[in-house]
Amino acid sequence: MLHFSQYFLTQKNANVVGRGLKLVDAPVSGGVKRASEGTLTIMASGTDEALTCTGSVLSALSEKLYVIRGGCGAGSGVKMINQLLAGVHIASGAEAMALGARLGLNTRMLFDFVKNSGGTSWMFENRVPHMLDNDYTPYSALDIFVKDLGIVTRESSSLKVPLHIATVAHQLFLAGSAAGWGRQDDAGVVKVYETLTGVKVEGKLPVLKKEVVLQSLPPEWPLDPIDDIHRLNQSNSKTLVVLDDDPTGTQTVHDIEVLTEWSVESLVEKLRKKPKCFFILTNSRSLSSEKASALIKDICGNLSVAAKSVENIDYTVVLRGDSTLRGHFPEEADAVVSLLDSDWLVPAGDTEFARDASFGYKSSNLREWVEEKTRGRIPASSVSSISINLLREGGPDAVCDTLCNLQKGSTCIVNAASERDMAVFSAGMIQAELRGKSFLCRTAASFVSTRIGIIPKAPILPKDLGINKERKGGLIVVGSYVPKTTKQVEELKLQCGHFLKKLEVSVDKLAMKSLEEREEEINRVAEMANLFLGASKDTLIMTSRELITGKSM
Structure with missing residues (x-):
């Protein structure tokens, strides 16, 4: 949804009224996720007649619906103030975290302290975790604040209201966009500070010695x-x-x-x-x-x-x-x-x-x-x-x-x-x-x-199952592809490779090829496994170790 200046909407409303149309100015806050859930915050303005016509639609989209008095354009005025504060909070949060990183502070510890003190804000608590994780998935793109703070600075200029902090924040978002980060998450504005100072706000948790x-x-x-x-x-x-x-x-x-x-x-x-x-x-x-x-x-x-x-x-x-x-x-x-x-x-x-x-x-x-x-x-x-x-x-x-x-x-x-x-x-x-x-x-x-108070038992031995000493073939099936499982399989091969029969199932053939190739692969492995087990051989059936994802398919 687009955000226009209050002056633009006031002029546009005058144009449409003369044509017998009604204009409602209803900017929103909440992002794509809340839009899909119908839980937006909406700031609606316009004539009573226009608002009555659109009330049911706006109510369906919103969790909080504010009717802003002052005519069409007043809603965008409120939205503009909200975006001024939001953009400044993100920029100041990035600035604070960059300074903390330059001071050599643990940035995760710093974030945890600030969010529980008077210096916090909703934007600080929401955006700084993106900076700490170095994750700029665009939940709200940086370029949105290039546009919205641009509206703020133009309106303030026409109204002769000096906005020093908002103007500096706008320049920071502009610098981020110029560097190629405009389509990334708006928390990426911290990269401007990281580039200028050489510090990294990212605060990955350390790998620690378990014993310690x-x-x-x-x-x-x-x-x-x-x-x-x-x-x-x-x-x-x-x-x-x-x-x-x-x-x-x-x-x-x-x-x-x-x-x-x-x-x-x-x-x-x-x-x-x-x-x-x-x-x-x-x-x-x-x-x-x-x-x-x-x-x-x-x-x-x-x-x-x-x-x-x-x-x-x-x-x-x-x-x-x-x-x-x-x-x-x-x-x-x-x-x-x-x-x-x-x-x-x-x-x-x-x-x-x-x-x-x-x-x-x-x-x-x-x-x-x-x-x-x-x-x-x-x-x-x-x-x-x-x-x-x-x-x-x-x-x-x-x-x-x-x-x-x-x-x-x-x-x-x-x-x-x-x-x-x-x-x-x-x-x-x-x-x-x-x-x-x-x-x-x-x-x-x-x-x-x-x-339920169960006391653990020692691993079951063959004698506990009544199995005699006559050797029978055992079947081991491994499907997980993760590195830990792969390490376990390699250790199994190392210790038991001299008597273990190994069969690898091609995941590529099972998931990517034709039904005929799939059935052929299943039958091949089943026949070989039956042969080995019939000969009292321990048999390992394992999937191939490459990961086949939805994108691969």
């Missing part, structure tokens, strides 16, 4: 909460229902049943047994966000119906996702509501998992990750946190008190660095449930075992 970080933490809570968890679970009638988005989620539990279908009848049968926990394998990670959301709604709808058919039953839903933050968040959580790398700690946003084609992300701070994945619906500043200090110094009672003080619908993250930390949280969570609190959990696999 863990030693810097307070000692673990001294008491093992496992007995408390068992005792509390005896009093807590809630069944833990784990919706598992991938077949690997049961790896941390044992003696727990897994459902692969979720009819009301099956769920009623399961709930009547009053189990402490059961899994439902959704495999939703392989689906699109829309299909995953629909699937979770279907399961939770059936679960709700089934629970009403069983006396004295209640449940807590756990959405079991990937420990590296891949998966459908917040889509699956919304659906329910509506019905460490070797010895180094790498910031999550810098890992290969953050670059995942389907579930990628940029944030390493979980609060910021929530804001990123919810597209701003849940601001980072509103996300509560159970700190590791609270877990290790306050114990389960402190966890319970914190959870009970959360507002309904809150989002809370948990900072745990060990199994004991998770057990402390689990004990506190059960206490809170016994006080009447309800929770929806999005977790990795290991939370489930601590929540």
Whole structure:
């Protein structure tokens, strides 16, 4: 939507009125995202008759609709003042961060301080993270402020009002556009300072030695909460229902049943047994966000119906996702509501998992990750946190008190660095449930075992399965392409290569070629695998290591 000067619209209105037409001046604020959601802020001006004619349309597009008195053009006057402030805030934020970088300050620490002090602004909190991440995806292009601040300076000149700060900000955006950054995000104005001074505002989190970080933490809570968890679970009638988005989620539990279908009848049968926990394998990670959301709604709808058919039953839903933050968040959580790398700690946003084609992300701070994945619906500043200090110094009672003080619908993250930390949280969570609190959990696999008090077992050996010493062929299937999996495959080949038979499936043929070539490749691998297994040979079937993306296809 275009933004015109107030003088231009006043003149244009005089022209159209003479032709029997009505003109409404209705500039907006909120960007493309809020426009698509119908949640814009609109500043409308014009005659009462013109505004009445367009009121329903403007209401449909807006969350806040302001009627600005003063005739057609007054709305653009308000918009002009808003853009003056917005542009100045972005430019001054860039200037402040560049100075901080030149002083040798940690720019992420500096940002965190300023946003919690009197020097902050909405634009500062929204745009500086783009500068810190060196990410100039154009949510709002720099050239927009070249235009809008140009309107501001021209209007002020005609009105004989000196605007020193806005004029300097306009020159900064002009310099950025002249350097070729006009179509990048307006936060890119910081590059003007970076070019002039040679500093970098970008503040990537450092890769830290895991041992050093863990030693810097307070000692673990001294008491093992496992007995408390068992005792509390005896009093807590809630069944833990784990919706598992991938077949690997049961790896941390044992003696727990897994459902692969979720009819009301099956769920009623399961709930009547009053189990402490059961899994439902959704495999939703392989689906699109829309299909995953629909699937979770279907399961939770059936679960709700089934629970009403069983006396004295209640449940807590756990959405079991990937420990590296891949998966459908917040889509699956919304659906329910509506019905460490070797010895180094790498910031999550810098890992290969953050670059995942389907579930990628940029944030390493979980609060910021929530804001990123919810597209701003849940601001980072509103996300509560159970700190590791609270877990290790306050114990389960402190966890319970914190959870009970959360507002309904809150989002809370948990900072745990060990199994004991998770057990402390689990004990506190059960206490809170016994006080009447309800929770929806999005977790990795290991939370489930601590929540229901399962003591880990050692890896199962052949003798535990009743397998005799006669050698049989084993089948290993590897599909993940990420570097960590590739390293594991290479280690497997190194240690077992002298007896391991290896078959590589061409992803290119499966995804890119004709149906005939696809079937031929599948049959080739299946026949060879049958041959090797029939000869009692351990067999590895792995996909080719290149990544095939939607763009490739």
